[in-house]
Amino acid sequence: MNLLYGLVYIILAPVIGGIAIGLDRKVTARMQGRVGPPVLQPFYDVLKLFEKESAVVTRSQNFFVFAYLIFMALTGFLFFSGGDLLLVIFAMTLSEIFLVLGAYSVNSPYSFIGAERELVQIMAFEPVILLSAAGMYLATGSFYVGSIARSSNPLILLLPGLFIALLCVLTLKLRKSPFDLSTSHHAHQELVKGVTTEFSGSTLGSIEIAHWYETVMLLGFVYLFFGFSPLLAVAAVMLTYLLEIFIDNTFPRFKLDLALKSSWAVTLILGMANMLVLWFYVKGGLL
Amino acid sequence: MPHFKKSPWIIHYDGSSCNGCDIEVLACLTPHYDVERFGIVNTGNPKHADILLITGSINEQNVQVVKNIYGQMPGPKAVVAIGICATSGGVFRECYNVMGGVDKVLPVDVYVPGCAARPESIIDGIAKAIAILERKKKWMKVRK
Numbered sequence: 001m002n003l004l005y006g007l008v009y010i011i012l013a014p015v016i017g018g019i020a021i022g023l024d025r026k027v028t029a030r031m032q033g034r035v036g037p038p039v040l041q042p043f044y045d046v047l048k049l050f051e052k053e054s055a056v057v058t059r060s061q062n063f064f065v066f067a068y069l070i071f072m073a074l075t076g077f078l079f080f081s082g083g084d085l086l087l088v089i090f091a092m093t094l095s096e097i098f099l100v101l102g103a104y105s106v107n108s109p110y111s112f113i114g115a116e117r118e119l120v121q122i123m124a125f126e127p128v129i130l131l132s133a134a135g136m137y138l139a140t141g142s143f144y145v146g147s148i149a150r151s152s153n154p155l156i157l158l159l160p161g162l163f164i165a166l167l168c169v170l171t172l173k174l175r176k177s178p179f180d181l182s183t184s185h186h187a188h189q190e191l192v193k194g195v196t197t198e199f200s201g202s203t204l205g206s207i208e209i210a211h212w213y214e215t216v217m218l219l220g221f222v223y224l225f226f227g228f229s230p231l232l233a234v235a236a237v238m239l240t241y242l243l244e245i246f247i248d249n250t251f252p253r254f255k256l257d258l259a260l261k262s263s264w265a266v267t268l269i270l271g272m273a274n275m276l277v278l279w280f281y282v283k284g285g286l287l
Numbered sequence: 288m289p290h291f292k293k294s295p296w297i298i299h300y301d302g303s304s305c306n307g308c309d310i311e312v313l314a315c316l317t318p319h320y321d322v323e324r325f326g327i328v329n330t331g332n333p334k335h336a337d338i339l340l341i342t343g344s345i346n347e348q349n350v351q352v353v354k355n356i357y358g359q360m361p362g363p364k365a366v367v368a369i370g371i372c373a374t375s376g377g378v379f380r381e382c383y384n385v386m387g388g389v390d391k392v393l394p395v396d397v398y399v400p401g402c403a404a405r406p407e408s409i410i411d412g413i414a415k416a417i418a419i420l421e422r423k424k425k426w427m428k429v430r431k
Contacts, residue, residue: 052361
């Protein structure tokens with residue numbers, strides 16, 4: 001465990017996450033033939049949200065959203081300080097659940113739909129990320145992020161199936177089309193704004209900041225696959241993010257059951273096949 | 288320091304417009320005009336919005352809806368009446384069901400006349416509304 005990296009994450013992740021989302025909006029605009037907002041736009045948005053009048057529906061919503069933000073930051077802190085990967089994954093789930101509880105607490109039909117969809121999304125995402133953690137354990141012999149990142153084994157060559165499966169469901173976590181089901185900038189007609197419908201002002205700003213933390217943490221997870229060569233890893237992270245933006249602009253939104261089925265199919269076929277092959281590798285003493 | 292200048296989020300409500308002005312409002316979001324370069328986002332959710340754009344006149348059917356949307360927006364907020372129907376009722380002002388322009392029920396900050404209003408003048412109207420938002424923010428602070 002290296003707490004320094006964790007503290008650096010706590011301070012720098014919102015900056016990096018905000019810029020990443022700003023770049024995302026810029027690149028998206030360019031792909032659509034628009035000029036697009038400035039790269040720092042997400043920061044302007046959040047600063048403005050914190051200046052808005054606070055309109056609270058129920059008092060508990062503030063607690064839930066605050067817990068969401070804190071646990072998301074904690075998740076990243078555990079991850080970047082080299083903690084246990086399983087703890088990281090379950091801390092992330094916990095923070096997601098706080099968001100869902102927050103959405104349920106406000107008693108709005110659109111928040112309800114968003115919360116239900118968020119739960120299904122968690123169900124779709126969890127198997128892949130847990131299998132990835134198990135695969136990394138098989139390949140490196142440790143659940144600790146620090147050991148996995150420093151391992152000289154080229155994880156991407158040992159876990160290509162899991163990596164592709166993770167890429168597919170990363171879209172869920174980054175809230176991008178075709179899986180932007182629970183809260184979307186482009187689904188006014190069906191769910192207004194989903195999970196965040198009833199949140200406004202500083203509460204919405206907190207959710208946005210938590211999303212920046214989440215984005216950086218997930219890109220860190222992508223980094224782990226290329227841990228043997230930091231330079232390649234950073235390039236891979238950037239390419240992955242660009243690919244996600246490209247997917248976002250290419251696909252229409254899926255229906256909920258199709259999103260779940262497709263992500264589980266990818267997990268089962270690519271993830272399980274990968275795990276099986278890797279297991280025989282390890283059993284055969286090839287690793 | 289207020290940041291409303293850089294990130295005004297709008298919500299668009301169609302009162303009883305003929306869709307002429309609505310199409311012009313939506314044209315502002317297209318690549319040709321691209322208001323997102325000013326940070327303007329069409330939120331579709333009153334709780335996230337700063338500026339309420341209304342097209343079409345106010346009638347007996349939609350008066351409650353308009354009041355409801357305005358009431359749900361957290362302050363500071365501004366109202367922009369787009370098109371001649373929203374500013375005064377236009378040619379429909381004499382109709383038995385039409386109450387008149389938006390200013391009959393809400394405090395309108397900016398009037399954007401035209402039939403239909405041009406996208407350029409709509410963007411100009413939003414820009415004026417942003418200046419009003421910043422002034423309202425200052426008043427909010429003074430009142431505290």
